Amino acid sequence: MKIPLLPALLLASTAAIQAADWPRFLGPTGAAIVKESAVPLTWSETENMAWKFESPGPGSSSPIVVGDKVFFTCWTGYGDKAEAKDPSKLQRHLICLNLADGKKNWEAIIASNATEDPYEGFITEHGYATHTPVSDGERIYAFFGKSGAYAFDLEGRQLWHTPLGTGSGSRHWGSGGSPILYKDTVIVNATDESKALYALDKKTGKQIWKAGGDKIDLAYGTPSIMESGGRTDLVFAIADEIWGMNPETGKMRWFATHNLPGNISPCLIQDNDRLYLYGGYPTQGSAAIRLGGEGDVTSSHILWTSKSSSYVPTPILHAGRLYVINDQGFALCMDAKTGEDIYRERAIDSGGGRGRGKPFYASPVLIGDRLYCVSRRGGTYVIAAKPTFEKLAHNVIAGDDTQFHGTPAIANDSLILRSEKAIYCIRAK
Numbered sequence: 001m002k003i004p005l006l007p008a009l010l011l012a013s014t015a016a017i018q019a020a021d022w023p024r025f026l027g028p029t030g031a032a033i034v035k036e037s038a039v040p041l042t043w044s045e046t047e048n049m050a051w052k053f054e055s056p057g058p059g060s061s062s063p064i065v066v067g068d069k070v071f072f073t074c075w076t077g078y079g080d081k082a083e084a085k086d087p088s089k090l091q092r093h094l095i096c097l098n099l100a101d102g103k104k105n106w107e108a109i110i111a112s113n114a115t116e117d118p119y120e121g122f123i124t125e126h127g128y129a130t131h132t133p134v135s136d137g138e139r140i141y142a143f144f145g146k147s148g149a150y151a152f153d154l155e156g157r158q159l160w161h162t163p164l165g166t167g168s169g170s171r172h173w174g175s176g177g178s179p180i181l182y183k184d185t186v187i188v189n190a191t192d193e194s195k196a197l198y199a200l201d202k203k204t205g206k207q208i209w210k211a212g213g214d215k216i217d218l219a220y221g222t223p224s225i226m227e228s229g230g231r232t233d234l235v236f237a238i239a240d241e242i243w244g245m246n247p248e249t250g251k252m253r254w255f256a257t258h259n260l261p262g263n264i265s266p267c268l269i270q271d272n273d274r275l276y277l278y279g280g281y282p283t284q285g286s287a288a289i290r291l292g293g294e295g296d297v298t299s300s301h302i303l304w305t306s307k308s309s310s311y312v313p314t315p316i317l318h319a320g321r322l323y324v325i326n327d328q329g330f331a332l333c334m335d336a337k338t339g340e341d342i343y344r345e346r347a348i349d350s351g352g353g354r355g356r357g358k359p360f361y362a363s364p365v366l367i368g369d370r371l372y373c374v375s376r377r378g379g380t381y382v383i384a385a386k387p388t389f390e391k392l393a394h395n396v397i398a399g400d401d402t403q404f405h406g407t408p409a410i411a412n413d414s415l416i417l418r419s420e421k422a423i424y425c426i427r428a429k
Contacts, residue, residue, distance in 0.1 A: 022065040022409040022416075025132035025178040025222055026267060026363060032316060033366045038413040040428040041370070041382060045398050050414065050427035051102030056093060058420035059129035060361065060405035061178070066135045069105065069154065070097040070409070070416055072423060073142060075128040078112075079119030087116050092129055092144045096156060099411060102425055106156035114146035114166040122173045125357065126405060132178040134186070136202065141186045143179050149188050149200060160205035165194025169217050176220040176265065182247045187223055187234065191216045197223060197236060199250060211250030215241075218263035221279070228273045228291040235291075237264045237277055242289060254293045256301055260285050260309075266363075267314040269322070271336060274303060276315065276322060284309035284327075288339060304339035308332055314363040316371060318385050323366075325373045327358040331383055345389040347373070347381055361405045367415075374417065376403045397424065 026032040040048045057076035064071050077089035090112035096105040117123050133142040139159060140152045148163040169175075169192045177189030185199040185208055196212035219238040225247060226235050233254075234247035239261050244254040260280030269276040270291075278286045286309045290301040311327035315334075321342060322334040329348040334341055348359055362374040364383075370392060371383045379396035383389070402420035409416040415426040 020065070020412045021067065021135075021137070022411055023137070024064060024134040024180060025062055026314060026407060027365075027410065030180070030222075030224060030267060031269070032314065032363055032407065033318070034410045035368065037367050037410055038428055039367050039372075039410060039415045040426060042393050043395050043397075043426045048426055048428055050425040050429075052425075053097055053102045053104070053423040055095075055418075055420070055422055057129075058127055058402070059418070060126040060176075061129050062132040062362075062406040063409045063416045063418050063423060064133055064135060065099060065409050065411040065416060066137060066140075066154070068099045070099050070102075070411075070423065071095070071133055071135070071140055072097075072406075072418055073129040073131070073133060073144075078116070079124070079127060087112070087118065090116055090128060092142075092147065094133065094140065094142055094150075094152060094156075096154075097423065099414065099425070102423070108152055108156050108158065110144060110147060110150065112147050113163075116146055117168055117172040117174050122171065126174065126176065126361070128174065130174065130176040132406075134179050134181055136181055139202065141179050141181070141202070143188050143190070145175050146193055149179065149186065149198075149205065151186075151202070151205060162200055162205040162207070164188060164190040164198055165196070167193050167195070171218065173218070173263075178222045180223055180225065182225050182234070185247075187247070189219065189221070189223055189236070191219045191238070197234075197245075197250065199247070209250035211245060211252075220263055220265040222267050224268045224270065224275075226268075226270045226275065226291060231292065233291065235268055235275060237268060237279065239264060239280075242268075242277060244291070244293075254295060254297050254301075256289055256296070256298045258287050258289070258302070258305075260287075265312045266310050269315060269317050271317055276317070276336065278310045278315060278324070280309060281311065284311060286310075286334070286339065288336070306334065306339040306341075308334055308339075308341055308344070311358055312361045316364050316366045316385070318366055321387060323371055323383075323385060324364060325360050325375075325381070327360065329359045331373075331389055333387060333389070342387050343389045347383065347391065348375065348378055362407045365408055365410060367410060372408065372415070374404050374406075374408060376405060377401070380417070
């Protein structure tokens, strides 16, 4: 079985985001959903393992797929090994692999050109290659934090570089939101580096607009493009507020106060004329908010709030229900209309969470009626997407005890999985 035709993603030429491409974080539409694919239910280091590529360094970004190529980022030189203690030697890597067999086509190495946050504290949880690249089928756009935004062609030639600030958030945790495309622009969350969102010209890297302000801090989410009521909004969540902006100009159209403090990491989820918001720290929660309006829409547009939430993973919307595995290892299923819990069940096997810290960073991916949930240290859990909890499989790759932070990419019948050590292609034999 093959993935059915998906709509093209903001194309400006005939070059070609194909039906099977996974060209950005959370897939073609940012929903992390594939209706049909023969990705296997189970795998291991020997079962249904099509290929493995040893990465030169760790990374928390997700792989993307464009045509017959897989792209991912990682970093080396500082913090990746115990002896690597000189921040001036930090390098980022953008690597292109062959989807069929995992062989390397090319590698672009970018030396750090700014003073990074030191490799200590929370930044050791995700490192210096956290932003997932995005492609329009002609170019690859990558964001490397304080080193700025870059564009490459599909053969690895650097086309432009635009610095976007060298500042730091209040906690020096680094940044994490991924770039997205809108028409002829690349929209980048550089709120950690300069308390701003940017729209850059895709062909030149020139700044089209910049929006933000001093209120922004710890906003780690990826911005969203949402259409409703004949209008397109750029929607972005920060601590305590959510903004609806004009993607052509960066000007604010509406905002709502959601009262979730601290860092906001999960992406927003659109459901026709409403969206769902998750996140917050240390107090977490979720909310449904009606799209559109003008000015402060808090009293009129917040439809429900709940204390059920997710710290980093973005939930899946399916058949009127919201699914996610949260930071405590519980699988949640919520009624999207009311926000009420349908179930809350522990998903992690005893001992399956190896080590300390929150057990899930990757977002679930829905393939057909199965949720593929990649844990940081305990393997991938496959759960039925239905209103009763059912664990279908638990897949562990022996010999890789590094962290798995990236959300997998789906290309036809292949699942591309990344750890700090390697890229894996899971495909039924």
